[in-house]
C-alpha cells in the first residue's frame with residue numbers, strides 16, 4: 372500500500388527505531404486547516420500532532436504535505452496521532468514576511484517541481500528564474516509546464532524559447548483540449564511525487580482533474596477584468612494518479628521571492644548538520660579524516676548518500692543573500708545558471724537520443 376506512495380528501503384531503515392516503539396509509518400496527503408489527512412497501511416485517516424510533538428517541534432518542524440510521519444493508530448476511530456516527522460529528502464520552504472518570521476515547509480519529499488505558467492498570461496522570465504532557483508534550492512528537479520496551450524497560436528514557439536532560456540524540460544499542455552497530458556504523466560515515475568506550483572488561475576487544479584479523470588479538486592474561472600485567479604485552492608493535497616505517480620496540488624502563490632534558501636536547507640537537513648558537528652575535527656571535509664561522523668552514518672546506512680550529496684550541492688550554492696547585494700556574486704551566479712542550462716540541454720539531448 373505505502374509503496375505506491377513512495378515508501379522505500381531507505382525510509383524503512385530510518386523508521387526502524389520508531390517501529391521498535393510500536394509506531395506505524397504514514398504519509399501526509401492533505402495539509403489544511405484542521406487535522407492532517409494521512410495514508411497508512413490501514414488506509415487513509417485524519418491525524419493530529421501529539422501534544423508533546425507540538426511542544427518540542429523545531430522551527431519548520433511541523434508536518435507538511437508529503438512528509439513521512441511516525442504515528443499511533445486508533446483503529447476503532449480510524450484516526451491517528453503524529454509523534455515524529457522523518458528526515459526530509461527535499462523541502463520547499465517559505466519564510467513568512469516581517470520580523471519574527473517563521474519558516475514554513477509547504478511541500479516535503481517532492482521529486483519534481485512543475486512550475487506552471489499560463490499561455491494566456493505574460494511570460495515573465497525573471498519570475499521564472501525565481502521559480503527555478505527556488506525549485507533547485509528545494510532539492511526537487513524543476514520542470515516547466517506551460518498551461519492553456521489552446522489559448523495561444525504561438526504555443527510551440529514559446530515552448531522552444533523557454534526551453535532554450537532555461538535548459539529544463541518544458542511541457543506544453545491544455546487540460547481543456549487534452550494536449551500533452553500523457554507526456555506530463557510520464558514525467559512522474561512510479562512512486563515519485565511531483566508538486567504543481569504557480570500563480571492562482573493558471574489551471575493547476577484543472578490539470579490534476581484531467582490527469583485523475585475526475586473532478587477531485589475544485590476549480591474556478593479567473594476574473595474577467597484582469598484575468599487574475601481567485602485563490603480557489605486553499606489547502607495542499609497529494610493525489611494518486613491512475614497507473615502510478617503522485618501529484619501535489621497547491622494554492623496559487625502570490626510572491627516567490629518569499630522562498631528562502633538558507634532556512635530551507637537548515638529545516639531540511641537538521642540531521643545532516645548535527646552529524647557534521649559530531650565529526651572529530653571541526654574542519655572535517657568528510658572525505659578521509661578519522662572520526663568522521665558523516666561517513667560513519669553513510670556506511671551504517673543511516674544517511675542516504677544521495678541526500679548527503681544533495682546537501683553538499685545546496686550548501687555550495689548558498690551565497691543567496693549576498694548575491695542580492697553584491698554585483699560580482701550576482702554575475703557569478705548568472706554564469707553558474709548559464710553553464711547549468713547548457714549541461715541540462717546536453718543531458719536532455721542525450722536522453723532523447725537514447726529514447
Ligand SMILES: Nc1nc2c(ncn2[C@@H]2O[C@H](COP(=O)(O)OP(=O)(O)OP(=O)(O)O)[C@@H](O)[C@H]2O)c(=O)[nH]1
Pocket residue numbers: 518519520521522544545546547548569570571572573574575576577578589590591592593600601602603604605621622623624
Ligand atoms: N482555456 C483553458 N482554460 C483552462 C485550462 N485549464 C484551466 N483553465 C481554466 O482556468 C481557470 C482556473 O483554473 P484552476 O484550475 O482553478 O486554477 P488554479 O491554478 O488551480 O488556481 P488556484 O487554485 O487559485 O491556485 C478555470 O476557469 C479553468 O477552467 C485550459 O487548458 N484551457
Ligand SMILES: [Mg+2]
Pocket residue numbers: 575576577588589590603604620621622623
Ligand atoms: Mg487550484
Ligand SMILES: [Zn+2]
Pocket residue numbers: 647650651655656657658660662663664665666
Ligand atoms: Zn566528517
